[in-house]
Amino acid sequence: MNPLKIAVTAAALACAWLPAQEPPKVITITARRFEYAPKEVRLKKGETVTLVLKSEDVTHGLLCRPLKLDSDIVPGQEARVTVTPAAAGEFTAICNHFCGAGHGNMKMKFVVE
Amino acid sequence: MDRRAFLKITGTGLGAGALYTVGAAAGMDPQRLAMVELLGRQNGERVTPFSFVQFSDTHVGFQGPPNPLGTRAFEAAVAAVNALPVQPDLVLFTGDLTHDSEQEGETLARMKRFQEIAGGLRVKNLKFVPGEHDAGLDGGKLYRSVFGPSHYAFDHRGVHFVAMDNVSQGKPVVGPEQLAWLRADLARFGNSAPIVVFTHRPLFDLKPEWEWYTGDGDEVMNLLAPYENVTVLYGHIHRQHDFQSGHARHLAARSLIFAFQDPAQTEERKPYPFDKSAPFKNLGIRRLDLAVQGQRPVLGVDDVELVSREFAGTVGIQQILKGVQTL
Numbered sequence: 001m002n003p004l005k006i007a008v009t010a011a012a013l014a015c016a017w018l019p020a021q022e023p024p025k026v027i028t029i030t031a032r033r034f035e036y037a038p039k040e041v042r043l044k045k046g047e048t049v050t051l052v053l054k055s056e057d058v059t060h061g062l063l064c065r066p067l068k069l070d071s072d073i074v075p076g077q078e079a080r081v082t083v084t085p086a087a088a089g090e091f092t093a094i095c096n097h098f099c100g101a102g103h104g105n106m107k108m109k110f111v112v113e
Numbered sequence: 114m115d116r117r118a119f120l121k122i123t124g125t126g127l128g129a130g131a132l133y134t135v136g137a138a139a140g141m142d143p144q145r146l147a148m149v150e151l152l153g154r155q156n157g158e159r160v161t162p163f164s165f166v167q168f169s170d171t172h173v174g175f176q177g178p179p180n181p182l183g184t185r186a187f188e189a190a191v192a193a194v195n196a197l198p199v200q201p202d203l204v205l206f207t208g209d210l211t212h213d214s215e216q217e218g219e220t221l222a223r224m225k226r227f228q229e230i231a232g233g234l235r236v237k238n239l240k241f242v243p244g245e246h247d248a249g250l251d252g253g254k255l256y257r258s259v260f261g262p263s264h265y266a267f268d269h270r271g272v273h274f275v276a277m278d279n280v281s282q283g284k285p286v287v288g289p290e291q292l293a294w295l296r297a298d299l300a301r302f303g304n305s306a307p308i309v310v311f312t313h314r315p316l317f318d319l320k321p322e323w324e325w326y327t328g329d330g331d332e333v334m335n336l337l338a339p340y341e342n343v344t345v346l347y348g349h350i351h352r353q354h355d356f357q358s359g360h361a362r363h364l365a366a367r368s369l370i371f372a373f374q375d376p377a378q379t380e381e382r383k384p385y386p387f388d389k390s391a392p393f394k395n396l397g398i399r400r401l402d403l404a405v406q407g408q409r410p411v412l413g414v415d416d417v418e419l420v421s422r423e424f425a426g427t428v429g430i431q432q433i434l435k436g437v438q439t440l
Binding site for chain 1: 213215246249250283285322323382
């Protein structure tokens with residue numbers, strides 16, 4: 001057999017044996033005055049996840065310093081951010097774009113296992 | 114010049130935000146006089162003694178369990194300042210003058226009510242910056258129509274005052290335009306110029322998970338870093354706080370509506386419950402005096418609590434002197 005053909009065949013077989021790389025898990029978080037849905041999101045340490053952020057009313061924010069999240073959530077615009085938690089724990093995220101009377105209590109929790 | 118060479122900050126309590134006295138000691142010796150002259154050249158004006166007061170977080174229009182008395186503490190604070198034998202030159206208001214409302218016309222009515230109460234001060238030189246409750250919902254449009262620009266600077270008796278707006282963009286940021294403005298504003302000053310910045314939110318990461326921070330606060334402080342005599346006055350956190358970063362001292366004044374509990378003691382941000390036996394408990398002032406004392410500056414800080422005992426049958430203001438710090 002042609003050596004080149006052998007090499008190509010071997011490479012193809014090797015690729016076939018490799019597990020297909022899965023796209024990051026996608027989690028949608030919806031903001032509305034003065035809450036997030038869901039209120040709690042569970043993540044795994046070291047696992048990359050895409051967060052899709054939407055607003056149902058006014059501009060909100062999502063701030064969680066331990067997860068390096070700081071995003072505006074503008075109505076009509078879908079914000080996509082990726083997060084790869086470096087450490088396990090429970091982390092509170094807050095709305096950091098003033099949205100009205102209940103703004104100060106608008107928060108959610110990320111639980112990293 | 115070392116910052117320690119000319120500043121003294123001391124004060125006494127009066128129950129209304131904070132009182133600052135800037136001054137060169139009477140009967141100055143030639144050396145101290147030379148320092149004052151030098152500062153005068155750098156600022157275009159000599160540093161001469163004066164005092165000023167900081168009010169913060171009056172939240173006019175707020176009604177709720179932590180303070181069912183509304184504007185009573187604010188009004189008591191105005192009366193306390195008016196009763197001072199020597200009136201301050203200025204009163205600085207560090208944001209959240211009003212509590213937000215979404216009812217048409219109500220926000221404006223609250224701003225007018227704020228002006229009515231603040232207008233009762235004998236001091237007529239009043240300076241304001243917005244808080245997020247004043248300017249966070251409409252980008253500061255209504256605030257500016259009532260109170261004027263939300264960031265600006267002025268000189269007073271040799272001290273440079275800078276008002277910074279870290280609320281009008283909805284998020285806790287100052288923004289690139291204001292940073293560029295600040296850079297240009299500071300350019301004319303020598304490094305030893307005394308500078309007082311007043312703003313609403315802390316310009317450092319005090320407690321980001323409680324939104325006690327300014328996203329680009331580091332950039333503001335980097336611009337101020339070359340200056341050896343910087344004091345940042347702020348509110349927002351509804352409690353007293355004192356923090357040093359580089360040459361700058363950051364001081365939060367108490368609120369005049371309700372106080373938040375100590376973040377070191379509680380995970381949740383929550384106000385102290387209303388205590389009808391001491392309705393103004395944890396509300397009050399911070400007073401500082403800036404002056405020359407010998408060759409060393411002295412920074413004295415008095416934390417003062419506004420106390421009313423009307424529910425116990427007496428009405429009054431108790432000044433609680435919690436200490437004087439000497440640098």
